[in-house]
Amino acid sequence: xxxxxxxxxxxxxxxxxxxxxxxxxxxxxxxxxxxxxxxxxxxxxxxxxxxxxxxxxxxxxxxxxxxxxxxxxxxxxxxxxxxxxxxxxxxxxxxxxxxxxxxxxxxxxxxxxxxxxxxxxxxxxxxxxxxxxxxxxxxxxxxxxxxxxxxxxxxxxxxxxxxxxxxxxxxxxxxxxxxxxxxxxxxxxxxxxxxxxxxxxxxxxxxxxxxxxxxxxxxxxxxxxxxxxxxxxxxxxxxxxxxxxxxxxxxxxxxxxxxxxxxxxxxxxxxxxxxxxxxxxxxxxxxxxxxxxxxxxxxxxxxxxxxxxxxxxxxxxxxxxxxxxxxxxxxxxxxxxxxxxxxxxxxxxxxxxxxxxxxxxxxxxxxxxxxxxxxxxxxxxxxxxxxxxxxxxxxxxxxxxxxxxxxxxxxxxxxxxxxxxxxxxxxxxxxxxxxxxxxxxxxxxxxxxxxxxxxxxxxxxxxxxxxxxxxxxxxxxxxxxxxxxxxxxxxxxxxxxxxxxxxxxxxxxxxxxxxxxxxxxxxxxxxxxxxxxxxxxxxxxxxxxx
Numbered sequence: 001x002x003x004x005x006x007x008x009x010x011x012x013x014x015x016x017x018x019x020x021x022x023x024x025x026x027x028x029x030x031x032x033x034x035x036x037x038x039x040x041x042x043x044x045x046x047x048x049x050x051x052x053x054x055x056x057x058x059x060x061x062x063x064x065x066x067x068x069x070x071x072x073x074x075x076x077x078x079x080x081x082x083x084x085x086x087x088x089x090x091x092x093x094x095x096x097x098x099x100x101x102x103x104x105x106x107x108x109x110x111x112x113x114x115x116x117x118x119x120x121x122x123x124x125x126x127x128x129x130x131x132x133x134x135x136x137x138x139x140x141x142x143x144x145x146x147x148x149x150x151x152x153x154x155x156x157x158x159x160x161x162x163x164x165x166x167x168x169x170x171x172x173x174x175x176x177x178x179x180x181x182x183x184x185x186x187x188x189x190x191x192x193x194x195x196x197x198x199x200x201x202x203x204x205x206x207x208x209x210x211x212x213x214x215x216x217x218x219x220x221x222x223x224x225x226x227x228x229x230x231x232x233x234x235x236x237x238x239x240x241x242x243x244x245x246x247x248x249x250x251x252x253x254x255x256x257x258x259x260x261x262x263x264x265x266x267x268x269x270x271x272x273x274x275x276x277x278x279x280x281x282x283x284x285x286x287x288x289x290x291x292x293x294x295x296x297x298x299x300x301x302x303x304x305x306x307x308x309x310x311x312x313x314x315x316x317x318x319x320x321x322x323x324x325x326x327x328x329x330x331x332x333x334x335x336x337x338x339x340x341x342x343x344x345x346x347x348x349x350x351x352x353x354x355x356x357x358x359x360x361x362x363x364x365x366x367x368x369x370x371x372x373x374x375x376x377x378x379x380x381x382x383x384x385x386x387x388x389x390x391x392x393x394x395x396x397x398x399x400x401x402x403x404x405x406x407x408x409x410x411x412x413x414x415x416x417x418x419x420x421x422x423x424x425x426x427x428x429x430x431x432x433x434x435x436x437x438x439x440x441x442x443x444x445x446x447x448x449x450x451x452x453x454x455x456x457x458x459x460x461x462x463x464x465x466x467x468x469x470x471x472x473x474x475x476x477x478x479x480x481x482x483x484x485x486x487x488x489x490x491x492x493x494x495x496x497x498x499x500x501x502x503x504x505x506x507x508x509x510x511x512x513x514x515x516x517x518x519x520x521x522x523x524x525x526x527x528x529x530x531x532x533x534x535x536x537x538x539x540x541x542x543x544x545x546x
Contacts, residue, residue, distance in 0.1 A: 025268040031187030032266055039304060045269045050188035051260035053091035060257045067099060067249025068214055074110075074243045075215035077151040079130060080253035082207035090257050091184045092203060096158040096210045097252040098127050101169075101176035107247035108167040110216050110238075119218040121238035123167055125175050125248060128158035130211040137181055140198025151213045156181060156197060175248065185260050210253025216243050276354040277303035277347040279312075284343055284362040291335040291364050292386015297328055297343035299357070311348035316341065332386065339364045370424040375399035376417060444530045446488075449502035452530040453489045456537025462545055465493035473499055475512055475520060485510025491541070495519060498541055502526065502533065518544040 028034045028048035035047040063080040070076045085092045099105040108123035126144075129137065133154050137143060142157045158179020163171040182193040183203030190199035218236035282299040289295055297316070301309045316325040316334075318341050323334070330341065342361045347354040373381040373393065380399045383391065400417060407415035444452060450469075457467065471490040476482045487499040487510070496519060503509055503526040512522045521544045523537065 025270045028268070029188075029266055031189070031191075033186075040306075043269050043271050045267045048266040048268065049263050050186050050266075051089065052189040052192055052262045053184060053258040053260045054262055055258065057093060057256040057258045059254060061255035062252070063210065063254075064252045065250055066210065066212070066253065067251050068212060068246055069249045070246040072240050072243055073246050074237050074240050075151065075213075075217075076246050076248075077211070077213045079212075080210035080251070082131075082209035083253075083255045084205060084207050085183060085203045085255075085257075086205060087257075088185055088204050089260050091182065091189060091260055093180055093182055093256040093258075094129055094203075094208055095178065095180040095252070095254045095256070096128050097178045097254075098159045098176045098212075099249055099251055101172040103167070103172065105247065105249060106161075106167060106172045106175045107245050108163065108171070108214060108216065108243070109245040110165055110242050111244070112165045112242075117216075117218075117238040117242045119236070119238075120164075121216055121242065122219045123161075123163040123165065123171065123214075124217055125161040125171070125212070125214040126152050126155065126157055126159070127175070127177075127210070127212045127248075127251060128179055129156040129181060129208060130154060131206055131208045136183070136200055136202035136206055136208075137198065139200060140181060142179070142197050149213075149215075149217075151215075155211055158197070189260055208255075210251060212248050212251050214246055214248045216246075274307075274349075274351050275304050276352040277301060277307070277309065277349045278354045279345055279347045279357050282343070282345055282357045282359040284341060284359050287362070289335075289362060289364055290368060290386060291337055292332055292369055293335075294332045295330040295335070295341060295343075295362070297330075297345055297359060299345055299359075301347055303349050305349075307349040307351070309347065310350035311353070313346045313348070313353075315344040317344070335364050337364055368423045368425060372422045374418070374420045374422070376403045378402070442529065443527045444502070444533060446502065446504050448530050449528075449533055450488050452533035453500045453502070453537050456534040457489070457491055457541065459534070460538040460541035460545075462491060462493050462498075462541050465491050467491055471499075473497070473512065473520070475515065477513075477515075483510070483512050485512045494546075496544075496546060497521070498544075499523065500537060502528075518546070 024037065025044060025046040028046060032048035032050045035049055037044055037046055039045070061081075061083040066078050066080040068076040068078050106125075108125070110121070110123060112121070128142070129135075131137070131154075133146075135154055135156075137156050138145070138154075140156060144152060144155045144157055147153045156179070159175055159177035161167070161171045161174035167175075179197060181197050182190065182199035184190045184193070184199055184201060186201060190201060193199045216238045218238055279299040279301055282297065285296050285298045286293060297314055301312075303309075314326050314328060316323045316327075316330050318334075318339050320340075325334070330343070335341075340361050340363050342359045344356050344358045346356045369386040371383040372379050375396060376399070378399050380395055381393050403417045404415060407417065409415050454467070457465075468490040470486060470488065472484065472486045473490065474482070474484050485499075485501070487501045489500045491498040491500075498521045499512070501510060501524045503524060509524050510522075512520075514521050521540065523540055525533070525536070528536070
């Protein structure tokens with residue numbers, strides 16, 4: 001027997017709107033990220049934030065094995081392994097340490113006896129940081145730009161040592177100095193590192209390294225009696241013959257990293273006078289109204305200060321004539337079929353009123369009332385008074401099935417079932433979203449089952465097959481047992497066989513089972529519909545086919 005399942009759907013509409021503002025505080029200070037404007041009451045704020053580093057420094061690079069150890073060379077230079085800061089959300093500290101202050105680590109051994117070296121020759125050493133000819137730290141204290149002596153150019157000087165001849169204790173102590181510079185994601189974070197040689201924001205994705213230079217140079221400042229050459233050596237070397245040892249070893253270059261997670265917030269604000277509220281998306285609801293329904297002047301209210309709605313006013317217009325009705329709701333007693341209505345709203349917040357906004361026009365389309373729905377001659381649903389729809393009707397299934405049980409079908413097996421409405425007043429009704437589905441609960445006969453099997457075989461993925469009817473199969477199993485059975489339909493393709501048997505009331509199951517690797521696949525069943533048989537046969541072949 002076929003049974004009817006009824007499906008009805010209901011749709012809803014969501015309306016949203018964005019607000020506006022007329023107050024814009026000044027832009028964020030240098031180094032801060034602009035996160036936009038927000039307003040509270042009569043004040044607007046620009047939310048400015050900057051990430052600053054914590055004090056949890058972790059060493060990420062260390063080179064303590066670079067330095068100078070030369071004989072009979074009046075000038076030598078060396079650099080550490082470089083490090084590239086790649087994470088722009090972290091702060092970095094670059095540290096240079098000169099060698100220990102002792103003659104076994106720091107030594108410039110020279111001679112100043114006849115034949116004397118040219119001019120006034122002095123021992124000089126410089127150490128610090130390097131990174132190409134346009135380094136990221138060029139704006140920091142102690143930066144050395146281009147020099148006549150290219151070895152000592154473009155560095156940050158962390159240590160500087162000078163002696164008129166050989167190195168001495170003062171020279172060793174001066175060459176043992178520590179220096180450090182910082183890099184941070186923004187200028188606000190850099191401002192935390194005061195009292196250092198400096199901080200900048202440009203170290204990311206460039207290679208920074210430690211560097212040392214030591215040499216025996218002619219000092220042309222002061223005619224040999226003045227201070228050390230403050231321009232970092234004029235580049236006139238005194239000659240290798242005057243140097244027996246050039247030692248500046250080992251120096252250290254280390255890099256430390258800290259995460260920029262702390263938030264430094266800077267708010268700039270501006271005050272504004274009270275601004276009038278606004279409305280948008282003004283609509284007369286419900287859509288497709290009947291004269292049996294109240295109408296509402298629906299809209300979205302917005303006030304930038306967040307003030308609640310207070311004192312809004314309304315106008316209702318019928319056929320372009322103001323009816324002088326100041327209310328959110330228009331009572332249905334004012335409606336007649338064929339009238340066109342729209343509303344106007346003037347928003348208020350208790351302090352100011354906004355601009356008037358008008359809705360769409362709505363035509364009152366029906367005066368239907370006291371509606372009854374019939375399936376055949378049976379009344380199954382009734383609505384008193386004016387119909388204000390839409391309505392969800394859920395109890396049609398039983399009445400439709402009753403009509404099916406008693407109807408006289410045509411030559412094709414179809415029945416005509418009348419669905420009608422009655423009303424005590426003229427008007428229009430619409431029946432929509434009506435779904436009728438049939439479920440066949442009858443089981444297949446023997447002949448129907450065989451036809452359904454063939455349909456399942458034809459719709460499966462098996463090809464180049466042979467089909468047999470009422471076919472007897474003899475199977476011998478690895479356990480030594482032997483079984484024999486007759487099947488309604490048998491399919492053979494290559495080295496695979498599928499046997500199908502639909503067992504009616506006068507038959508018994510064969511008890512044959514599948515052979516290994518699906519060389520024989522057995523399907524036996526009963527009390528199924530034709531659709532179920534077709535589906536199971538097709539799916540079984542597709543699932544077991546090699």
